[in-house]
Amino acid sequence: MxxxxxxxxxxxxxLSQTGVDGKPQDQKxxxxxxxxxxxxxxxxxxxxxxxxxxxxxxxxxxxxxxxxxxxxxxxxxxxxxxxxxxxxxxxxxxxxxxxxxxxxxxxxxxxxxxxxxxxxxxxxxxxxxxxxxxxxxxxxxxxxxxxxxxxxxxxxxxxxxxxxxxxxxxxxxxxxxxxxxxxxxxxxxxxxxxNRQLKSELLARSLTKTLLLTGLMLCFALIAFIAFQYISLNVTDRNLRDVKNETETASTELITKSYMAMQSNVTTHMARIQELLDELTDIDGTLVKYEVEGDTVTWEALVPPSYSSGIMSIKGQVQPGIEPDGRVRIKGSQ
Structure with a gap:
């Protein structure tokens, strides 16, 4: 040198280059x-x-x-x-x-x-x-x-x-x-x-490429998200149509059955009420209550004391006391 x-x-x-053992080091x-x-x-x-x-x-x-x-x-x-x-x-x-x-x-x-x-x-x-x-x-x-x-x-x-x-x-x-x-x-x-200028240019290039790659990744991610949403929407729409059809069918069937059941019950109760009215009219009685709760029917009527034990289908339990018009109250159920 x-x-x-x-x-x-x-x-x-x-002064020369030496190793840990104090011996000169080979350059290689x-x-x-x-x-x-x-x-x-x-x-x-x-x-x-x-x-x-x-x-x-x-x-x-x-x-x-x-x-x-x-x-x-x-x-x-x-x-x-x-x-x-x-x-x-x-x-x-x-x-x-x-x-x-x-x-x-x-x-x-x-x-x-x-x-x-x-x-x-x-x-x-x-x-x-x-x-x-x-x-x-x-x-x-x-x-x-x-x-x-x-x-x-x-x-x-x-x-x-x-x-x-x-x-x-x-x-x-x-x-x-x-x-x-x-x-x-x-x-x-x-x-x-x-080199400050070269370092600034290098950072600018790296930032530009990073932003470009980030933008491309975001675009691809957005496209994938839109495609997924489109597919999901189509699948969901088909499922919703099937559910809607099934719901409408079930609702129609339920309404029909309810209407039929109601019509049957109404007819039965109307006939029973008419029967009670006819029989009470013959004995100068009055139907004051007819109540339906589920499968249980209760009714109340005012009849003369002589018919308190009942007549024909008018049979029930006499309630204590006498009404102001001199009649008694009968409570029946079926």
């Missing part, structure tokens, strides 16, 4: 985290075209800085700071939050015109990331004759970025009294750039 790994201060050994055995397609990509139907195999690239106009951390607005704050630093709103950036500060790297989007689908390995040296040891260490990355060094000012704690040709940066870095860590992009996690 170049000459920077040879520069040490005060005879200290270089290191498990690297690569970016994966998120939910917006899946909703937009772009998961298959998502590029996770990013190539390391060091932009020549890279900037670094830090801003106070305000929870929930990190992207907005970093984008605003990076836009001012790069003098354009079309920027890509990466940030990390540590100790109440947001540390970020950024560059204009145009810097990646010839290197799309790339990432900056120097992002792994930001506080909170896998390659960051402490702020007294200088983190170095070089690629194709271009070198960069990331350090923190020991007096102010401000982040400082040096980038340029290797022959220019070497003397400046060599004069620093600090430990050096060379970033190996083959052994660090892949940290992709963030």
């Amino acid at each position: 170049g000459l920077f790994s040879k520069f040490l201060s005060k005879g200290q050994e270089p 055995s290191v498990s690297r985290n690569k970016p994966q397609a998120g939910i917006p990509h899946k909703l937009a139907g772009e998961a298959d075209s998502f590029v996770s195999d990013l190539k390391p690239y060091l932009p020549s106009d890279l900037v670094a800085g830090s801003i106070p951390h305000v929870a929930g607005v990190e992207d907005e704050a970093v984008w605003n700071a990076a836009s001012q630093a790069c003098s354009t709103e079309k920027v890509v950036y990466f940030y990390s939050v540590d100790e109440g500060r947001v540390w970020y790297l950024a560059c204009p989007s145009a810097s990646l015109a010839s290197n799309p689908d790339s990432w900056c390995p120097l992002a792994a040296a930001l506080p909170g990331q896998s390659e960051h040891w402490d702020k007294e260490t200088v983190y170095i990355y070089e690629q194709e004759g271009t070198a960069s060094a990331l350090r923190w000012d020991p007096d102010t704690g401000r982040i400082q970025l040096y980038i340029g040709a290797s022959r220019t940066i070497l003397p400046k870095v060599q004069s620093m009294e600090a430990n050096f860590v060379t970033i190996n992009p083959e052994m660090t996690d892949v940290l992709p750039w963030k």
